[in-house]
Amino acid sequence: MAEACEMSGNGDLEESSAMEASEVPQSSSPEMVEMAEENGSVAELTEIPAASEHSSFSVPSAEENEEKDLPADFERLWLAAHENPPDFTSWTDLLQYCEQEGQVAASRRALEAFLSRYSLCYGYWKKYTDLERRAGDNDKAEEVCVRGLKVIPLSVDLWIHYINLLLGTLDMKLPESPLKIRRVFEDAIQAAGLDFHSDRLWDLYIEWEKEQGNMKNAMAVLERVLRVPTQRYNTHYEKYKEQLNGFEPKELLTPEEYEELRALCRQSQKAERAEQAQEEEQERPPGEEVPATPEGTDTEELMQKIREQVLLRRDKVYQDNEGEVRNRWNFEDAIKRPYFHVKSLDRHQLRAWHSYLDWEIAQLNKDTKESPKQDPNEAATEGSEVTAQLPEEEPEVAAVPQDDHRVRILFERCLIACALYEEFWTRYTQYLESQSVDEARAVFKRACEIHLTQKPNIHMLWATFEERHGDLNEARRVLEAIEKTLPGLVVVRLRRAALERRAGNLDQSLALLQEAVAESKEKTTLHAFYSIKLARLLLKLGRNPTKARTVLQEALEISPDNDKLHMNLLELELSGDPWASAEAVQECVTRALAAPLAPHTKIIFSQRALQFAEEHSSSIKSVLSVYDGHQRLLNELGGTKRGAENGDDDPEKLHKVDDGSSVDASAETQPAVPQVPITTPPPVVGGGDAAAAQAGYAGYSSWYQQPQYGSYGYQNTWNYNQGYYPPS
Structure with missing residues (x-):
């Protein structure tokens, strides 16, 4: 059995013995074992921060587990985790308990539930893989690892774990086994090879090819990584030079490049020899013959010249790649937590990711303007795929391309560390939408169905996207x-x-609001809100003021103290035929004045009734009657009026319609209580209706002269008596 694994709360390995030395194929050389250790099979992975510790699964046989019941406390911990799924600690407690009990069925059940919610915790995919392997099911172990890689294909650690699993379980004597390993390496490079921290994966691939005796393939992989900006880019170049100096160039280079350089160096060598021979001819004793040199012989001098030419070409690639690394170094250095965790990231980390994305996208845009767009797949491979045979590729000396694939890789890296932040998912979908609707949809699906299941904003953005x-x-x-x-x-x-309204399904739109009204009767404020929305839809689009009125009246029976319901009903009545609405308006105002509303709200209703009467009434008597009632209300509520006049209340705050659902815009900007007291009525003038001023048409001009009534459209103060009543 492998040694114990220390796990963080995120499922990240602190110490990993994913593969014992005995698990390495028997044909592996000491160098290959050492490389496997460096890449996570036996070595300590010290770069992953720890949060909490878990021991590794200690697993009995599958047959033994089938006979056992689940551990005693399993159901208690299971329920605790499912009753509060966002509580990460409850899940880690459950997993730790299962590990300690060493029960395969319980561990399987817990890991499946956990990984369905926290699928980016690559350490737990590794633990799950090891669980199945130690239970004796290598096929199941491989299946679990592949599932994990589909979720987080950028996980270098999980790719290395998968490769080590194959190295420990496949019979390498079979011809198909090396082919499968090589395919997995290629998949890994394609998926994660552009990660800034992918050096261990590249190194493992190179060393595996060397261990297989395929020096040309190993050199081809080195050729590719020389064009990828990674953290340890310089070590790859040193390995390349070491490899080049340790073997004959013919064993490492492609036939085309080797023959090209050989011919070039031979020509150069012939020119040098001709010059040298001329000098020697002058110094040679008379009669002595020139020693014959066999034609077609590749001397060590020629091989050295070929190496020099190779390095001369590769040095340009190295310099360009070094520039790319230098450009990215500060961005990479600012990222302190590149792995997933439920703990929040501070704003500096979030800003660092945004800045990095801004830069990478800017590089893409700059590169697109300067050169044709490259195939995205070329970025990861940077050349022909390595096969069992020598890859045929032209020597490249171009700079590292800034292509779309690199931008996507950075987005995917970001969405591991920032998986719980909607802003990054939204930004990624916006980036992809202009290129591929299907790819943007797939990102929305990942965000909403895996990582942000309880974030409504991203779901509504997805719905808007689909619409x-x-x-x-x-x-x-x-x-x-x-x-x-x-x-x-x-x-x-x-x-x-x-959505239904925009789709032309008005009946369905109304049905949804009616259902909401019916379901919210126990919550009076919510019920009033939905009722106002439903009434507005019935009135404005349904052209059915009768049903709209009924909805508001029924809502008032439940919430008679809701001033917004009263106001919306009043606005509905005011929006109708003024000749037919007078009685309905008065009834609405009377209802509001009798309701348990705040005094200042009642004054607003009285003022609206007075305004309606002034603008639409056919008789001065009816205007004066409404005016008298308004005066009596002001007298009754004098304390409130004086409080408003003294500035104790902010009219804007008092009269603001919070939900913005008033049928008429004027309801949202109601006038304040008059700040100038109504004065003694002017002298009676003339006869007829004018004589009714004796009954209390007291200073009606003063009411219109209040500056705060500008919101009703009376922007300029004017004396109502001028031009209507002659001066006394």
């Missing part, structure tokens, strides 16, 4: 899913209703 691209059914499904997950969210219900 914008014409898939209304998917938009409906997304909104329905988040509403089931988080029932009772007002914004989601309103978004669903709006």
